[in-house]
Amino acid sequence: MHELSWKSEYKIGHPLIDREHKHLFEIALEAFVPVAPELRKKKIRKTILELNEYMKLHFMHEESFMRVIEYPDFNHHLLIHQGIIKKMQDLIANLASIGIKEFEKDLAHFIEVALVGHILQEDTKIQKYYEKKKSQRHVIHWHSSYLVGQEDIDNEHQMLFKIANEAFADSELTIHKEKVKETIIKLALYVQKHFDHEESYMLEIGYPQLKHHCEIHGKIIDQMNQFIKEITTMDIQAFELELAIFIEKWIVQHILHEDKKIKHFLDKGDDIQIINLEEI
Template identity: 40%
Template sequence: MKRRKYLNTYLATWDSAYSIGHEKVDQEHKKLFEIASKAYKCQNNKAELMSIIKELIKYTKFHFSNEENYMESIGYKNVEEHKSIHKEIVNKLNQLIKKLKTSSIEENIKELSDFINTNLLQHILLVDKKVHHTMKSREDLKKHFAWKNSYEVKNEKIDNEHKELFKLAIEALNYHDKDIKKHIKITINKLYEYMKYHFENEEKYMASIEYPHLKEHIAQHKKIINEMNSFIKSIPLLTLIDFERKLIEYIDIWLIGHIIYEDRKIVNENNSY
């Protein structure tokens, strides 16, 4: 089978799936994507591109300042680590400006796309969402823990398997009037086995379409499975509250982050050809 060629640039745009559940923060994240989208459309004007990237840097700093003030106001324990990540992101944007002077517009657009798709999107899905989780009560997290249509990757088989993962996680949380330890052991094992089954199916699909990042994606799957193994081993040492929080965090942050960031790339790139 002849290998498909894939697009060199793909820019993620704002999606409700990126919401962390804080209206002001979500609006500022949306604005960042809007500015990046303007830059992405500058195919022939280097001066305009530089101006928009400077606007992106300015707004990024504004947003990070607001976000850091918010984290400090709520006593978020990982605020200093979060600030360090913000500094790294701003530094990467500053480096992008420097490269503008010597690189072609095409190269700059590619680097901007990589920045948005990797640094910004991953930061929102994996780091910012943790802040939201920290501030929510266990009851509130459980109440809103559910599959959302905005998580879809637009591949029916993959989406159905993702929904099943959520269903099994929710089943593990519904232990009322049951032998709790036995229920958790059985349901978590079902979740673990189905996750491996799903990853195997997904990897076969990627191989069938000659997905160019198959090895990297398989490595991500192994990492998620290893994290699940660590979580399972820790369960006997966890309180019921901690078990619930960690399970919801595992699915709602790490797995959903993987679905939105990694799995969508498979479908987006395959559908481009």
């Protein structure tokens, strides 16, 4: 399996995506590390389930990245991701019915096709488009699908978008970087204010996942503080793109995956399924 190790030529040029690609290799190859025969099947099952969950998380991040850069083949790429997840699920289902050696052979083939093949044939297309997109201005679009049904929260979510877009407004190059820094600090302060309001509301309605939701809020604040520190090390175009990706990852995805659960709780009163968004 040594030939399936991570290689530098698999990089597509974005740190988060490249880091996650590398970790997918690390998880997959863990299945081939020798263990006692009686522990082999248990070890492989544990590894393949971990790979399945991390791959779904990675695809969510990669799809966010493609949306931000307005990748023209997004829908086609999304279908490929769905096909890979289906093959992974089939692989897991087959583990109970075939021998270990046969399963290892199937897993090795899956790694070559779903990881190496997909990165080299499809993800490198994203890299080429990303290189062209770096020099362009960005804008964060609000959409009605982001509404959670609570007027104050929805209004504050829309204000987050409005503030974020101030960073992308045209200005003289000599003052633009300072303006971007001021905007991201303003955004961070407003995010904190919004989170305080949202957490008070969740407490008021007895939301069962309040603690988990507050932990995610804390991660977002930490990421924004780190973002502010990194501004001085980035050129303005790189920073604008990273900010657009940040908003998509932590604001849009947070609204769609976490804040909408609050509405679901109010509408249905059902148990809430926890989905963690991994830190950038």
